[in-house]
Amino acid sequence: MDVIICPTAESAARWVADCIARAIRARPTIVLGLATGRTMERVYETLVEWHRTEGLNFSGCQTFNLDEYVGIPADHPGSYHYYMNQRLFRHVNIDPHNTHLPNGMAPDLDEECRRYEALIAKCGGIDLQLLGLGKSGHIGFNEPLSPFHSRTRIQRLTATTIAENRSLFPNPDEMPEYAITMGVGTILDCRRLLMLVTGESKAEVLARTIEGPLTAMVPASAIQFHPDCTVVVDEAAAIGLRHREYYRSVTSPHSGRKQLPVGRSPR
Numbered sequence: 025m026d027v028i029i030c031p032t033a034e035s036a037a038r039w040v041a042d043c044i045a046r047a048i049r050a051r052p053t054i055v056l057g058l059a060t061g062r063t064m065e066r067v068y069e070t071l072v073e074w075h076r077t078e079g080l081n082f083s084g085c086q087t088f089n090l091d092e093y094v095g096i097p098a099d100h101p102g103s104y105h106y107y108m109n110q111r112l113f114r115h116v117n118i119d120p121h122n123t124h125l126p127n128g129m130a131p132d133l134d135e136e137c138r139r140y141e142a143l144i145a146k147c148g149g150i151d152l153q154l155l156g157l158g159k160s161g162h163i164g165f166n167e168p169l170s171p172f173h174s175r176t177r178i179q180r181l182t183a184t185t186i187a188e189n190r191s192l193f194p195n196p197d198e199m200p201e202y203a204i205t206m207g208v209g210t211i212l213d214c215r216r217l218l219m220l221v222t223g224e225s226k227a228e229v230l231a232r233t234i235e236g237p238l239t240a241m242v243p244a245s246a247i248q249f250h251p252d253c254t255v256v257v258d259e260a261a262a263i264g265l266r267h268r269e270y271y272r273s274v275t276s277p278h279s280g281r282k283q284l285p286v287g288r289s290p291r
Contacts, residue, residue, distance in 0.1 A: 025247065026254045027234060027271040029262045033222035036258045037066035040154070040220045043254070044071060045080055047152050047216075052084040057153030057206075058112075059090050060104045062192075063220055064156060068111040075116045082118035086147055088140075090155075090164040091205040092126040094133065094178065102193040103128070126176070126204035133178055137204060141176040144210065153214035157221045160184040161229050161242035165205035170243040174207030208246050217253040219244075224260040231264035 030036035044067070047054055058064075074080040089104055098105035105125050113123055124143060130136035144150060155163050162170075165179045180202055181189075190199035211217070221230050233244040234255060247253045262268050 025234070025250070026275060027265070027268075028254060028256045028275055029268060029272055030256065030258050033063075033258045033260070034066060036220060036222055036256050037063070038070055039256050040218060041067045041070035041074070043218055043256075044152065044154070045074055048080060048082065048085060051151065052081060053086075054084075055086045055088070055147050055149065055151045057090065057150040057211075057214055058087050058108065059154045059156045060107045061156050061189075063222055064154070065111060067154070067220065072112065072115040080116075082116045085118055086122040087118070087124060088144055088147075088150055088206075089125040090153075090211075091203050092128045093200040094128045094202040094204060095200050096198070097129055098125075098127075100198075102198060128200075128204055133204065137176045137178065140204070140206075141210065144176075144206075150214040152216045152218060153211060155211070155217060155219040155244075155247075157219060157226055157229060157233060157244055158185055159188055159225065159229055161232065161244050163208070163211060163219075163244045163247070165203040166208050166211075166243040168241045168243065170208050170240060172212070172238075172240065172243075172246045172249070173209040175210050176204065176206050179203055179205045208243050212246060212250055215252065217247055217250050219247065219253070219255045220257075221255065221261045222258045224263060226261045227264035230255075230257060230261050231266070235266055 028039060030039055071080065089108060092104045096103050100106060126140050127136050157163065160167055160182045162185065165181060167179055167182050186199055190196040193199050232242045236242060236245055238245050238248055
């Protein structure tokens with residue numbers, strides 16, 4: 025695991041956007057795993073900016089989102105279909121048929137989970153998966169006690185997650201209690217993981233994720249298993265990391281390891 029500590033939340037988001045842009049340019053047919061939430065907004069804004077100003081080309085990409093709420097339609101302002109369309113898809117040249125999210129309105133939700141898992145496999149798996157980190161320790165919507173081998177499934181959300189996300193709904197009372205999510209095992213199958221965590225409110229759970237024991241009570245700690253995982257954080261989120269100075273030393277320009285710049289990449 026590589027831990028990259030950036031000065032600010034904006035520079036951390038830009039670092040992540042730069043990493044995604046490089047991956048798209050290196051492999052135009054890349055399969056991207058995408059995440060949602062406030063933390064990702066600046067990432068998508070930056071990718072849209074580079075599409076407009078530098079021709080960052082999404083035409084060959086396929087995308088799979090981590091999750092979607094159960095019981096709200098795709099055009100609902102609180103849905104992740106709506107979020108992705110507003111934040112990224114309608115602003116770039118991606119083929120809508122190549123953008124995939126679970127259907128939270130499917131008549132048979134268990135079958136929808138199986139369909140989504142099979143579709144990921146049919147596309148050859150996910151090359152680069154973007155991840156956030158929930159205050160409950162979740163990745164995707166894998167809440168505490170989620171097995172590390174779990175696959176795409178229905179998940180009941182914790183009170184912590186509901187409180188964290190309900191303000192994103194025009195009517196907070198419409199916040200669902202269930203979601204379809206990629207499982208922890210599905211996420212670990214992705215070839216590369218890229219996690220973005222910002223803000224002091226995430227410091228405690230970030231420390232448990234990176235430096236704590238592997239435990240289903242912190243499902244995000246499963247990323248410690250992954251052979252190619254980069255965690256990008258700002259200074260505020262890093263305050264709880266015991267070994268943050270070491271992380272700085274091994275990813276500095278003088279460490280002998282390749283370090284991508286914070287901000288714009290050379291084109």
